[in-house]
Amino acid sequence: MWKCLSLPKFRFHASATALKKAPLKLKGKSGAEQRWLVRQLGDPFVKAAHSQNYxxxxxxxxxxxxxxxxxxxxxxxxxxxxxxxxxxxxxxxxxxxxxxxxxxxxxxxxxxxxxxxxxxxxxxxxxxxxxxxxxxxxxxxxxxxxxxxxxxxxxxxxxxxxxxxxxxxxxxxxxxxxxxxxxxxxxxxxxxxxxxxxxxxxxxxxxxxxxxxxxxxxxxxxxxxxxxxxxxxxxxxxxxxx
CATH class of the missing domain: 3.40.50.150 (Vaccinia Virus protein VP39)
Known part of the structure; x- marks a missing residue:
């Protein structure tokens, strides 16, 4: 199964500040999608995966x-x-x-x-x-x-x-x-x-x-x-x- 990009069951609440700092590509997405993307952007393991080519x-x-x-x-x-x-x-x-x-x-x-x-x-x-x-x-x-x-x-x-x-x-x-x-x-x-x-x-x-x-x-x-x-x-x- 595709485990990394599919949206999970959301239980996280993105702050207004975090949403303001997030890229413009969040516009037009649902609240759940925005919260998931904001979490991904702040995740050190996501960043490490990019930097180490995983x-x-x-x-x-x-x-x-x-x-x-x-x-x-x-x-x-x-x-x-x-x-x-x-x-x-x-x-x-x-x-x-x-x-x-x-x-x-x-x-x-x-x-x-x-x-x-x-x-x-x-x-x-x-x-x-x-x-x-x-x-x-x-x-x-x-x-x-x-x-x-x-x-x-x-x-x-x-x-x-x-x-x-x-x-x-x-x-x-x-x-x-x-x-x-x-x-x-x-x-x-x-x-x-x-x-x-x-x-x-x-x-x-x-x-x-x-x-x-x-x-x-x-x-x-x-x-x-x-x-x-x-x-x-x-x-x-x-x-x-x-």
């Missing part, structure tokens, strides 16, 4: 997770689910040396999947306009992955927001649970999975499912994930593959 601010969430937990290493094979616009694939490609920029290190691979089109990226192979839950997509991954197996599954995917918090939470949990079926098919024993979820009544169901499949499951809240957001990540490591 496709989206979400890159810094994965960077922080990897810096702390060492999920991505040169030579690993990574599947990025819900990859558009490609920021997590950018990070993964750098960290696993998918483009071979470090000839002294093992060369990994990155495959990104999304229902939307993803612009090409050096070091990554994208399966655009494809559904991660489709068995045909699973088969394509098995053909593309070295030895038909991945070391890491990443997921920053999310459903299009309905505006109903519990419904959106349930839909995202369902999407995350579908990754367990994917893991059974492609994840190497000992592999890792990182998935975004929105906290809510079914969080325990997702945690329990991950705990059955992985030896270590923990909750992570990167600094780039806004404090007021219910967004969290599960980091699941040491896939059992039983």
């Amino acid at each position: 496709r989206c601010r979400s890159a810094f969430k994965l960077l922080e997770i990897d810096d702390k937990y060492d999920v991505l290493r040169p030579g690993l094979s990574v599947v990025d689910c819900g990859a558009a616009p490609g920021a997590w694939s950018q990070v993964a490609a750098q960290r696993v040396n998918a483009a071979g920029e470090r000839p002294d290190l093992p060369r990994g691979s990155v495959i990104g999947i999304d229902l939307l089109h993803i612009a090409p990226l050096e070091g990554a192979h994208f399966l655009s306009n494809q559904d991660i839950t489709d068995p045909a997509t699973h088969a394509a991954l098995q053909r593309l992955l070295p030895q038909a197996q991945a070391d890491v599954i990443l997921s920053d995917m999310a459903p299009n927001a309905s505006g109903l918090r519990e419904l959106d939470h349930e839909r995202l949990v369902s999407m995350c649970l579908s990754l367990l079926e994917l893991a059974d098919k492609i994840l190497r024993p000992g592999g890792s999975l990182v998935c975004k979820y929105w906290d809510g009544g079914l969080t325990h169901k997702l945690r329990d499912g991950l705990a059955r499949a992985f030896r270590d499951v923990r909750t992570v809240k990167p600094k780039a994930s806004r404090k007021e957001s219910s967004e969290l990540y599960f980091l699941a490591r040491t896939f059992r593959n039983t």
